[in-house]
Amino acid sequence: MSNTDQVYPPSAEFAAQANATAEMYQRAKDDPNEFWAEQARQLSWDTPFSTVLDWSDAPFAKWFADGKLNVAVNCVDRHVDAGKGDRVAIHWIGEPGDTRDITYSQLKDEVSKAANYFTAIGLQTGDRVAIYMPMVPEAIITMLACARLGLTHSVVFAGFSSAALRARVDDAAAKVVVTTDGQYRRGEPAPLKAAVDEALGTGDDAAPSIEKVIVVRRTNHDPDLPWVDGRDVWWEDTVEESSPVHEPEAFDAEHPLFLLYTSGTTGSPKGIVHSSGGYLTQANYTFHNVFDHKEGRDVFWCTADIGWVTGHTYIVYGPLSAGATEIVYEGTPNSPDEHRHFNIIEKYGVTTYYTAPTLIRTFMKWGREIPGAHDLTSLRLLGTVGEPINPEAWRWYYDVIGGNRCPIVDTWWQTETGGHMLAPLPGVTTCTPGSAMGPLPGISAKIVDDNGNELPTGEQGYLVLDQPWPGMLRGIWGDPQRFKDTYWSRFAEQGWYFAGDGARYDENGALWVLGRVDDVMNVSGHRISTAEVESALVAHPAVAEAAVIGAADETTGQGIVAFVILMEHATPGDELIAEMRNQVAVDISPIAKPREINIVPELPKTRSGKIMRRLLKDVAEGRELGDTSTLVDPSVFEAIRSQRG
Numbered sequence: 001m002s003n004t005d006q007v008y009p010p011s012a013e014f015a016a017q018a019n020a021t022a023e024m025y026q027r028a029k030d031d032p033n034e035f036w037a038e039q040a041r042q043l044s045w046d047t048p049f050s051t052v053l054d055w056s057d058a059p060f061a062k063w064f065a066d067g068k069l070n071v072a073v074n075c076v077d078r079h080v081d082a083g084k085g086d087r088v089a090i091h092w093i094g095e096p097g098d099t100r101d102i103t104y105s106q107l108k109d110e111v112s113k114a115a116n117y118f119t120a121i122g123l124q125t126g127d128r129v130a131i132y133m134p135m136v137p138e139a140i141i142t143m144l145a146c147a148r149l150g151l152t153h154s155v156v157f158a159g160f161s162s163a164a165l166r167a168r169v170d171d172a173a174a175k176v177v178v179t180t181d182g183q184y185r186r187g188e189p190a191p192l193k194a195a196v197d198e199a200l201g202t203g204d205d206a207a208p209s210i211e212k213v214i215v216v217r218r219t220n221h222d223p224d225l226p227w228v229d230g231r232d233v234w235w236e237d238t239v240e241e242s243s244p245v246h247e248p249e250a251f252d253a254e255h256p257l258f259l260l261y262t263s264g265t266t267g268s269p270k271g272i273v274h275s276s277g278g279y280l281t282q283a284n285y286t287f288h289n290v291f292d293h294k295e296g297r298d299v300f301w302c303t304a305d306i307g308w309v310t311g312h313t314y315i316v317y318g319p320l321s322a323g324a325t326e327i328v329y330e331g332t333p334n335s336p337d338e339h340r341h342f343n344i345i346e347k348y349g350v351t352t353y354y355t356a357p358t359l360i361r362t363f364m365k366w367g368r369e370i371p372g373a374h375d376l377t378s379l380r381l382l383g384t385v386g387e388p389i390n391p392e393a394w395r396w397y398y399d400v401i402g403g404n405r406c407p408i409v410d411t412w413w414q415t416e417t418g419g420h421m422l423a424p425l426p427g428v429t430t431c432t433p434g435s436a437m438g439p440l441p442g443i444s445a446k447i448v449d450d451n452g453n454e455l456p457t458g459e460q461g462y463l464v465l466d467q468p469w470p471g472m473l474r475g476i477w478g479d480p481q482r483f484k485d486t487y488w489s490r491f492a493e494q495g496w497y498f499a500g501d502g503a504r505y506d507e508n509g510a511l512w513v514l515g516r517v518d519d520v521m522n523v524s525g526h527r528i529s530t531a532e533v534e535s536a537l538v539a540h541p542a543v544a545e546a547a548v549i550g551a552a553d554e555t556t557g558q559g560i561v562a563f564v565i566l567m568e569h570a571t572p573g574d575e576l577i578a579e580m581r582n583q584v585a586v587d588i589s590p591i592a593k594p595r596e597i598n599i600v601p602e603l604p605k606t607r608s609g610k611i612m613r614r615l616l617k618d619v620a621e622g623r624e625l626g627d628t629s630t631l632v633d634p635s636v637f638e639a640i641r642s643q644r645g
């Protein structure tokens with residue numbers, strides 16, 4: 001067997017102590033409703049549910065519909081009530097090196113204070129609260145305070161631009177934004193509230209739904225921080241001054257816990273809606289089984305940002321509902337130097353480390369002597385998420401970080417799925433590097449062709465989810481039709497959810513996810529739509545037309561490559577390219593800036609006027625061109641190629 005065929009069974013020792021066992025697959029198949037009910041009963045319900053799944057109004061699912069619970073109580077109070085109040089919930093590490101350890105009792109007090117203040121300013125169950133914050137504990141406290149009151153939170157990644165924030169605030173009609181004065185960026189304080197001010201506008205331009213902006217003091221960098229009287233308040237003067245005693249009420253299982261905006265195939269982001277009971281069930285179930293969580297012993301670290309779904313499910317709701325002790329780190333992996341993550345693992349005895357392939361590839365570039373300088377023997381399980389992991393990076397992770405000892409769980413899921421869907425069970429599955437292996441117990445997936453026929457081993461097709469699951473999205477905020485069109489129209493006849501990814505089975509039955517089949521790019525695990533970047537580019541006055549593709553990139557998975565046609569009056573040059581890149585940063589986020597912008601005389605189009613992105617991808621990736629016979633003018637490529645030099 002060559003090195004590349006090697007498979008990785010769990011050690012007997014790991015298997016013997018694992019939470020999840022092989023019999024779960026069959027049990028879940030035999031009676032999925034009973035299986036999910038059993039998972040849901042791991043939570044504390046104020047009113048127990050009597051029904052599990054109501055799929056009568058498909059694709060609008062209801063799970064545990066007559067049950068009532070409080071999500072924040074499940075994540076905080078119940079651990080305190082069980083005598084675990086002194087357990088550290090969060091070891092927080094700020095980028096400049098300041099730290100805070102927050103126990104479950106302290107977390108309960110902080111969440112209660114925020115809940116009391118939110119109530120005092122008149123927020124009511126069902127109102128939306130936008131959260132635009134770096135990775136500070138108050139971000140998590142705010143999320144939980146919303147959950148406690150039945151307010152629906154909408155976290156907007158603090159790397160998004162003010163324009164992106166405004167669009168999300170308006171779409172959700174959020175009443176409050178919670179933010180910080182500034183955030184640390186590689187050791188330096190950078191403004192953040194300024195972006196909120198710009199987003200919310202003033203006078204005729206003011207965001208109509210906004211009543212308050214609550215500001216956490218983080219960087220304290222600006223003595224003249226602009227302030228809108230009546231609208232802006234400091235967290236320390238308001239939340240901090242509120243009572244730490246708060247009596248929670250219970251909400252319906254289907255009550256919307258949060259919205260999270262994500263990129264689709266069109267220009268406008270979609271507000272993905274998640275429920276309370278079903279979502280939390282899946283978060284808790286997957287956290288326990290996929291991460292093999294051992295309460296009171298493990299130290300868990302998910303390196304995502306709370307601005308993404310991974311941060312929601314595996315920093316906030318999964319770990320905290322399980323009573324875990326976890327790391328929350330504010331900064332970047334190379335601040336102050338490349339040892340940062342390994343220092344943290346060593347210092348806190350991290351047992352379970354969950355990160356993205358793009359970071360693993362970055363670590364590979366930095367060299368194995370960096371992790372090699374640290375004692376990483378506390379680690380017992382590793383995970384990845386966000387994009388396919390190349391087998392080479394998988395093996396490096398296994399060897400260099402995991403010491404050839406730790407199972408790796410490659411977890412495939414989406415903002416829309418709420419929690420893990422495809423992943424190995426770490427004490428059960430023999431892993432093939434690069435494969436997410438298969439659906440978890442209780443989850444069902446298929447690989448099919450255009451007509452919904454299941455494909456044989458080796459053939460690439462569409463990944464579909466053919467059974468509902470508790471953590472599934474409940475809709476797109478304010479747009480039920482778009483929800484149906486986007487996810488449920490492709491295989492409407494069969495009633496399947498179309499995930500937007502391609503996949504195939506290998507000869508050992510392992511499932512390989514091959515990346516998006518739609519116009520969504522994946523840059524460092526961030527979902528960005530080609531249409532969004534194109535519309536940002538054409539907003540620049542010099543741009544007549546733009547086509548954007550994701551080209552393979554060694555470190556980031558994909559890199560954004562743009563092809564633009566200029567207006568006649570425009571002067572090409574470096575300055576213009578810089579302006580165009582900046583336009584994308586301002587409209588969306590610096591993370592969406594194209595790696596490369598090519599100014600071209602023409603774009604390859606079919607006779608019906610559709611841009612052939614597939615061919616642009618061939619060019620950008622330096623491949624021979626695929627079939628050009630449907631092009632109006634195949635010679636455009638000569639011009640495009642000569643332009644790229």
Ligand code: WTA
Pocket residue numbers: 262308309310384385386387388389410411412413414415416436499500501513514515516522525526527
């Ligand atoms: C991709 C992130 C391969 C996939 C949780 C999916 C993956 C999109 C994996 C969702 C994986 C995520 N292997 N591809 N383990 N995990 N993806 O919504 O294309 O930000 O559709 O959720 O990321 O991205 P999202």
